[in-house]
Amino acid sequence: MILADILTGAIRSGTSVMLASQGELVSERAGVINLGTEGSMLGGALGGFAVTVWTGNPWLGALAGGLCGLLIASIHAFLVLSCGANQLATGLTIMFFGMGVTAFFGRGFVSEQIVGFNPVALPLLSDIPFLGPILFNHDPLTYLSILLVPLLWFVIFRTRIGIMLRTAGEREEVLFASGINAKLVRYLAVLAGGFLAGIGGAQLSIAYTHAWVENMTAGRGVVAVALVIFASWKPARAMLGAYLFGAAQALQLTVQQQGYAISPFFLFMAPYLLTLLALLIVERRKSSRTPEALGKVFAGEGSG
């Protein structure tokens, strides 16, 4: 059942990326791109791990992870929204800052052990042939992340909050006319994005690997940002993209075990090349357009 193994692997290794990309999606819907997602993930991974060590409770850990991600994203929000700093440069700086800060404060935690989240097979559902083991044998954060996707879709497209969020990213003046503070909406969106990225990082440290090491996200936050574009700012597509990336990571390991004479270096590239390919295919179909405020960032105007 190699296919089932790869699909299971896709969800396992894609979940942290998926959470981060959902967060980035919220932020970008409000017109703020945050390349510092990597930093928020690292903050979440360390914060989540540390609190789990201290309290022994992974739920508190996950919450702390989210808050640490939020804290790091708040620097981005402040610099971009209140100081008018360039979004891309600030995001990149946040990434370096996150690496430095977490490496520095995380030293004592490398050798710690935690009990963390473990996979829980859902009764009955996990007995479904083929689909059961793929979908219903994961850790609690993974189940929650799957539930998050329809929830986010609902909030973004079917509620007043969602309208405000999207308007902040499209037509700021409209918000202004209706007496809503666009800056506040953007602040909240960036912070929410950081929170979700933090939980994504925590999923990696306290649920999937039960470990904290320096720079353990290894570019997953950067990929998460790329996936939001692939997803055309739609939650379900971002989920698909993240699982695709996860599948590529799992697939390359499976291929290595088949003993084909393929250089591992080509396999290392596969997740990134597949993401590029996916971007290319989606963009050809051009089903969605960039939020206007975001378009300005990419067009070099850059300040929030």
Add this chain to the structure above:
Amino acid sequence: MKTQTGTIALSAGRWPSFARWKKRGVQAMIFVAPFVLYGIFLLCYGVNPIDLYVSMVKSAFGDLYGFGEVLLKATPFVLTGLAAALPAKAGLVNVGGEGQLAIGALFATWFAVFYLNAMPAWLGIPLMLIAGALGGALWAGLVAVLKVKGRLNETITSVLLNYVATFTVGFFVHGMLKDPDSFNWPFSPEISSSLRLPIVDGTRLHIGFVVALVLAALVWFVLAKTRLGFRIRVLGSNRLAAERAGFNINKMYFWVLISAGMLAGIAGMIEIAGIEGRLRASTGANFGYLGFLAAMMAWNHPLRLIVTAFLLGMISVAGNTLEIGSGLPSSSVNILMALVLFFILGGRRWSR
């Protein structure tokens, strides 16, 4: 441009001393604040910040060697910074300096090892430089084609291609470019000594630094003084106007990205010919990102970029002193660098 200068002159005329004082004050604050903050951080860990800053400055400016190290470190930042600044003027965000540098280094090494080894310096070095530029151009060309033909955002593609570039270099140094005399360890053979850039006595500084300065001046000249540069700036500031004026926008995007790739590729070549002598999987790691930041700090101005690249070079070199002298982990340097950047990026509004 003219009216702007006029307003500045006017306001300066009204409150000459105060406006100037305020601006200088804010600028000084922005520079000093991160070091004060970091000093407090150091104090919390029992390190005397004054002693440390003094030794950091000493290591960078105390002797010719230290100063050379700073310039050496700044050289690739200038070039990868240009690779970000030039496209930025055309409204493009190239974060791919990292990968373009790596592939530039790969091409330069490949040619140096297989074709140029027996050549005299005057011929071999320029050819190696061209090879490096070619490699960078090829990698940027992928971004350009995806942008122009695939309508893919260049920020994202250039970032993703950075990872692919690193693994590509890994593939070659573990395989076809592996040094036969180094017991199968993954790096290329050493390039011939005739291909090494001349260096300054008593330091490791090589003429690559001059190349970087000349290229920065060239990019500045083209952007500021030529018709082509004017068109690039028009495209960057108002795409609609550029379209109306009948510019071939895709063609411009393409060639701007190719030029950026060449600049980063040259940085890769200079790393190999100037200092490393051989290619490794980790050659030039993070130089692209730091160059991008240097460009952003300089607001994409090619000449100011020289100053910001120097600043980043200084912090990198001082970082080693910090670690060896204070015993603080290497990661704490990243915190200092980020603090400096935060203040520069965030303080821009008040320093103008």
Add this chain to the structure above:
Amino acid sequence: MKTKRRASSVLLGALALIMLITGCSQPGSHSASSPSGGSSETSTASADASMGTGGSAVGFIFVGTKDDYGYNQAAYLGSVAVEEAYPDLKVLRAENVPETAEAERVMEQMIKDGAKIIFPTSYGHLEPALNVAKRHPDVVFFHQGGLKTANNVGTYFGTIWEPVYLAGVAAGKMSKTGKLGYIVSVPIPQVLLNVNAFTLGARSVNPDATTSVVFTGSWCDPGQQANATNSLIDGSVDVLSLHQDCMKTVIETAERRGVMTVGYHADASSLAPNGWITGSLWNWPELFVEMVKTAQDGQFKGSKFDGKYRGTLADNVVQLGSFGANVPADVVQYVEDQKKALLEGTLLPFKGPVKDQSGGVRIAEGETPTVEQLEGSDYLVEGVIGSIPK
């Protein structure tokens, strides 16, 4: 306009400076990035005797962080022992030093700070160390794992493949499926040598055993380690080993899925009370102190460290870890017997013929491989499943 003028004056200043500097440079002196500011070869007896002595510090450079529970931590523990044995010497450490010319600057800085003895502890620090050594003939360099030496550069390493072979024997005995897994980073010789030793050990007791090797491309990416662990276990591997700088995730994930593990670098038996078999460990402290003493006493030239020193299982530089609770006594006994034979020299794990994956003979019948042959491995032995770039 104003900023433009200022910027161009900066440029002019910089250009003038450069012309000044390049004016003093001699184009003839560009051999291998060593400035001619250093001194010429002075290999007289007195210079040899003073080499490495009189310093106020000892420098250690690491490629990773000191608390990674792996290669770097092992070397770090060695540096701590030096600190304790020589309270008068300042121990200078630099972590995360890349394996590029950047390492040269770090070593120069340490020498400036009074170090006469330097330990570059990663393979990639060798070329930079050789360059710096040329400039500082009075400083002794002890490079970890290198195969090239110089007048003032000696290399040291441990024959870690000995305990890895023994661990492979244990793994071969314990495995029920005969399928072993090995998680590694990139195909460098030290990695390939260990995978080969492990496989040879396993096949010495189970000729049908195979080792599936998986490259993650990273020395410590727990996420990818978890993927690799799951993927290997899905492929019905029942004993896992690794050559990574961190191992918590692999050992714990395998334990959770009921798969046995063989550790590397450090003892992780507490992470896997059920599945731990054994592991291979470094033991640098005594050796590092001995090396520093040798150099301090001016005895480096002509000592065993002046050249390529390799500490063995017999020297206690490398060790076989403790056995897990679930390893039966007869298996422990068998491995201990093998260890005894290895120590006595009657067992030679890499004694020819050793064949690679495609059946080609790499070590001929009856031949005992040299240090260079082993530490320059560029092949995987018969029984390993996996591919390396050619």
